[in-house]
Amino acid sequence: MLCGAVVLLCLSVAVLSAQDSCPAAPGMPGIPGLPGRDGRDGPKGDKGEPASGLMASKKGRVGEPGSEGAMGKRGVSGEPGGKGELGTAGEPGEKGEPGESGVVERAAFSVVRINNDYPDRTSIIRFTKIITNLNDDYDTQTGRFRCRVPGTYFFVYHASMDTNLCVKMKLGDTVLASFCDHRRKPKQVTSGGLAVYMSRGQEVFLETSDYRGMRGNPKAYSVFTGFLLQAH
Template sequence: MLKLYFLEVGALLSLIIPLLVDMETCPATGMPGMPGIPGLPGRDGRDGEKGEKGEPGRGQLAGSLKGQKGNTGPKGSPGKRGQSGEPGKPGLQGEPGLPGEPGETVGLEQQAAFSVARMTSEPPDKGAVILFTKVITDINGDYDTVTGRFRCRVPGTYYFVYHASLERKLCVLMKLDNVIMTTFCDFRQNLRQVTSGGLSVYLSRGQEVWLETKEFVGMTSKPSGYSIFSGFLLHPH
């Protein structure tokens, strides 16, 4: 088909060219020639430059469309540690802690002795610790006049003794950490007298010794007479 097209074009050109030559050599003006055959389509031109970005659309449809939620991506790597913050304000003061264990005793502290008196006009309560509030001697401050107990700081063998003025029946217990070591009882009454008792016992650091009433509390009150509780270290261990 294309070959036939070129043959026809060639035949027309063979007729037109002699006429054109004659027109150039001949001064006379001839009739206008026929229009030529349209040429072949040219090749596509190069792509133009990229245009400027257009303005965002204002349609409601574009903003209302929402795609489906995608799958959760993999966990990222830990980020860098941030800077330390400023120190906070000081907190409230805590409650006092429990008392610590007694410390070791050395040198001149390897001794202990106390002697205290009961200086009250009221007899002791039944089944209660007997309080001796008047301190006569207390080398290391081992006897507590508030609790009525001797607390051992120097381990060793001690001797404890008490003397009580009485007018009625009296029973006194000597206790070591709530264990009854011995009982001293005098069942005379209506007769003023003095009764006493003593005991030697080994104590470890922190153990406590005290006197306690039993059934009868016939201690004589002030000013008829005084009662005294004493103790001292025989040999430290």
């Protein structure tokens, strides 16, 4: 038993000795590993020394101004600004040259009734003989005065009458005043007047009622007069 164990031990030593004396074959290359992550930034370095010699830079001279470029396109308009503060009063200007006086507007008429017939009942009384009629504002065909210059006018009539007379002074369809008189003498004169504001194009006239004793003859005229007091 002891001799057998010694033999096996010797054989094992021999085999191991033979394996150590033979060179080993190279193995297969391994798989490349994954790329590593970037390292952290290092601390900022100290400021270097100024360059010297040929490496040192020199400041150049200021160049000449370039030529003016073309005008650019107009930009978008901005929002309107707020109202500024009131400025100081300026110096008085020089006195101007004398000018011509303004044109004064005038309007006036005075007309006569020479028809010895009585006017028709409730009709416009026509005065056909002209004494004064600026710009033909009074129409002898219609018996109406048409306003050309807006303002305040005064109208008055004087009537020769041989019977009762009632006269209405009207502004268009509006009765301004009504005047009535009853004959007390064979020959009698009555009158009436008032001031009224008129706009351009309005008309004033006299109108009869049932009492229409207004006559007109060379010895006893009936007169209607109007004139502008103040233009507006």
